[in-house]
Each structure stands twice: as C-alpha cells, then as structure tokens.
Amino acid sequence: MYKCKHFDIEELVPPELFVALHEDDLWRLFDPDLLKAADWLWERYGTATVNDWKWGGNFTQSGIRTTDSEYYSPTSQHSIGCALDMKFKHKTAQEIRDDLAEYQAQGNDIPYFTRVENKVSWLHIDTKPTNQSSLYFFNP
Numbered sequence: 001m002y003k004c005k006h007f008d009i010e011e012l013v014p015p016e017l018f019v020a021l022h023e024d025d026l027w028r029l030f031d032p033d034l035l036k037a038a039d040w041l042w043e044r045y046g047t048a049t050v051n052d053w054k055w056g057g058n059f060t061q062s063g064i065r066t067t068d069s070e071y072y073s074p075t076s077q078h079s080i081g082c083a084l085d086m087k088f089k090h091k092t093a094q095e096i097r098d099d100l101a102e103y104q105a106q107g108n109d110i111p112y113f114t115r116v117e118n119k120v121s122w123l124h125i126d127t128k129p130t131n132q133s134s135l136y137f138f139n140p
Contacts, residue, residue, distance in 0.1 A: 001024065001027055001028055001032070002027070002032040002035045002036060003027050003035070004035050004038055004039055005039050005042075006038070006039050006042040006043070006048075007035075007038055007039075007042075007050060008054070009023055009026045009027060010051070010053070010054040011049070011050045011051050011052070011054065011063070012026075012030065012050055012051065012063035012064060012084070013026055013029070013051070013063055013064050014051070014053070014060045014061060014063075014064070014065070014066065014069065015053050015060060016066070016068065017064065017066055029064055029081045030064065030081040030082075031080075031081055031082045031127045033112040033113065033127050034081065034082055034083070034084060034112070034113065034125070034126070034127050036111070036112045037084075037111070037112035037113040037125055037127070038050070038084055038086070038125075040111055040112055041086065041096075041123070041125070045088050045090070045091050045096055045099075046088060046089055046090045046091065047088065047089040047090070048086045048087065048088045048089065048123075049062075049086070049087045049088075049089075050062045050063050050084050050085065050086055050087075051063055059087075061078075062084065062085040062086070062087075062122070063078070063084055063085075064078060064079070064081050065078040065079050066079075067079075077126035077127070077128050082126050082127045082128060083124060083125065083126035083127075083128075084124070084125055084126075085120075085122040085123070085124050086122060086123045086124075086125065087122050087123070088123065092121075093120065093121055093122050093123040096123050097116055097118065097123070097137065100116060100135060101135075101137070104134055104135055109134075110134070110135040112127070113125045113126060113127050113135070114126065114127055114128060114129065114130050114132070114135065114136060115127075115128055115130060115135070115136045115137075115138060116135060116136070116137050116138075117137075117138060117139070117140055118137050118138065118139050118140075119139055119140060120140060
C-alpha cells in the first residue's frame with residue numbers, strides 16, 4: 001500500500017468517506033500509481049491542493065467520488081480511485097500542461113499517470129490505460 005508523502009488522506013476523499021472508513025482502507029481505494037503521480041507532481045511543481053474541506057474550503061470532490069456525489073459517474077476515473085484534480089499554488093494548470101508536454105518532447109518519460117485533461121483550470125490527471133506510448137492530452 002502506497003501512502004502519499006505530500007498529501008493527507010483527507011485531501012483525497014470527501015468528508016463522508018473519511019469518517020466512514022479506516023485510514024488504511026481509504027488509501028487502498030486509490031491506484032498506487034496515481035498517488036505516486038501526485039507526489040511526483042508536488043515535487044516537480046510545488047504545493048498543490050486536491051480537496052480543501054479539511055481547512056474549511058469548498059472542494060470535496062476533486063479526488064475519489066462516491067455514488068452519493070452530484071459529480072459521480074460510473075465511467076469516471078474519479079469513481080474508481082484513478083483520477084485527481086489538482087490546483088497548484090505557484091503554477092497554473094496550463095503552465096504545468098505545457099511543461100509536461102515539453103518535458104515529454106525532450107524524450108523524458110512521464111511517470112505514473114497516463115492522461116491529462118486540457119481546457120480546464122485545474123490539472124486533471126488519471127491512470128486510465130491508453131494505446132499511447134506517451135502522456136495523452138484529452139479534451140473534456
């Protein structure tokens with residue numbers, strides 16, 4: 001079981017789920033590669049937020065989503081612990097997407113995650129399998 005170095009579990013799950021399950025069970029809901037990707041991105045781009053409800057914020061659905069969520073979809077990678085929406089303190093999502101594309105164009109492999117969503121103000125990453133040999137940028 002992988003536990004993030006830079007995120008508490010409260011930042012990845014909605015509050016209802018946090019109070020319902022033991023911490024180790026919550027970590028097991030996530031694809032370990034997704035959690036490693038979150039740490040890799042934090043280390044590359046700095047402080048990031050997924051959910052901020054722990055500190056009185058409004059974000060509760062940027063990590064895993066349950067069937068009770070208004071944003072739940074059975075086909076969403078969020079619903080199976082394979083997606084995160086990240087907001088970075090010192091970089092915009094577009095700056096990070098541009099950097100990831102350039103990093104990849106220089107021949108570097110992007111570790112752990114396979115897809116990034118374009119045209120949104122947050123950085124959506126997921127680990128959905130693709131036929132691509134490189135990071136896949138998709139439109140909503």
